[in-house]
Amino acid sequence: MTSPPHDPPSPGVTPWYGTSRASIDLDAISDNVRELDRRAGDASVMAVIKADAYGHGLVPSARAALAGGARYLAVAQLAEAVSLRRAGVDAPLLTWLFAPGDDLTEAVERDITLSAGASWAIEAIGAAASATGRTVRVHLKVDTGLGRGGSWGDGLDQVLRRAAALQAEGAVEVEGIWSHFAWADAPAHPTVRAQQETFEEICEQARRIGLAPPLRHLANSAATLTNPSAAYDMVRPGLSVFGLSPVPDLGSPEDFGLREAMRLTARLVNVKPAPAGQGVSYGHEYVTETDTTLGLVPLGYSDGVPRHAGNAGPISVNGTWHTVAGRVCMDQLVLDLGASSTAAAGDEVVLFGRGVDGEPTAQDWAEAAGTISYEIVTRLGARVPREYVGGEA
Structure with missing residues (x-):
């Protein structure tokens, strides 16, 4: 599968002049996911294929990751998720970046899992569920110290309580709760353990409110390779899916059983x-x-x-x-x-x-x-x- 093709073009087809190319080894992607799955132990793999699969091509990389055993896929932008569905990729799929006022109808109808990291987001998801008559799978994004996306403090309590209410109504299914490390590429950094402890405290806070999502995920590529204690129910590698080391100071791809795709x-x-x-x-x-x-x-x-x-x-x-x-x-x-x-x-x-x-x-x-x-x-x-x-x- 090559775009544009190698063969001489048909009449009327713009030729490919062949001055450069990026060759993508789909078997390497599949094998990398298998290795990550092995390292994850009892946790499953959510393969992050955002940004056109880190430049490798969204749809082919998605299929290669699934062939390697990924149970879930994830992309950052809502448009990326919709593109995957339109291409026929029907695996569980999470997306987390959309803005107030965005139309979530197609995402809900195409069974895309949405992330809520703020009060407005969980309200928007609830409204989309009501408009479509569907129950929406949701992963709640919590900020454990990165200081980027997700909720913390009073805002977190509001999101958790509203999510619990919407779940009781049947509008949403809170399937996951997740966060992101600030220093996962430095596994001995004190923030790593501190964020894990905060994450576990938030999961307990959610449980007291009546939420017990079966998929807790915190580990990115670096944590998947270096910190087994952060695996929880699911790991969320991105870069390592494509055979690159997120911690080059600790090991090359081959040191981790990976190969560049x-x-x-x-x-x-x-x-x-x-x-x-x-x-x-x-x-x-x-x-x-x-x-x-x-x-x-x-x-x-x-x-x-x-x-x-x-x-x-x-x-x-x-x-x-x-x-x-x-x-x-x-x-x-x-x-x-x-x-x-x-x-x-x-x-x-x-x-x-x-x-x-x-x-x-x-x-x-x-x-x-x-x-x-x-x-x-x-x-x-x-x-x-x-x-x-x-x-x-």
Whole structure:
């Protein structure tokens, strides 16, 4: 399954020129979920596939995660959840970001689980239940210390009590209660244990009000891999589903039994000799030290390559690593291939793939750009075609 296709286009079909591609290994996604499920013990896996499945493609990744044993799927935006349903993905599905006034009718009719982290949200869900005549599955978002989404204090008590009343009326089924860590990537940080204790206290508070949701979930990727005590009834990994380590200081993907699902490649479109002292790309922030060979890669910041990875981003050409020479431009970047290079136009270059195969990784790019691997894969631009291998491909 490739978009756009590899084969020569039919008459009237816009051709794919093939300068770059992101190859997505669906079997890797499935296998990663199996490993996460194993680590979760008695808890089940909710695979988080928000942001177009971290850039990997929403619908194919959803199906691969389910094939690997995920019991639940989760996306951030309401529109993402509706898109999955329209594509025929009918597994249990949670979404948590919608705004006051948003029409929840289709979500309710399509059996999408909604999250309520504020009084207005539980009221909106109750109204949608009344309008459709359906009982809506709800997961209550509580803030245990992250200071972001969810309720705490008096607001939390209001949400819990209103949810209990709506459940008694048959308007909602409070299926879950959940929260999010602030420092899960630092498992020894004191906030980790403190948030777990707060979460357990809130679950007890809910029970006293008459709510005993069967699905308590707090563990994200980092906690799933490093903190078994946070598994509760369900774990909620995202990044690790796609084979990247959320705690690179503690272990690589292979250390956790994972493998990277995305491999980003391009083809050289220009190779030419350059003399010593030649400035390269805008601003001549790179100047050749000796006579050398320059190679042009047709990917740039409009494709998601970090602009601030100039003179830093790693790229492999015919098995040899090079560093971006000069600035990353909108559509292209340059490599100093060295005087003895035999590279030619059309040769494949690898921006990132699997570390065990000796390729640069998304983590290498994150370190080069001063960011995290989450951003490297998620920011990949829409004009880079995704090619799917394995799984249902």
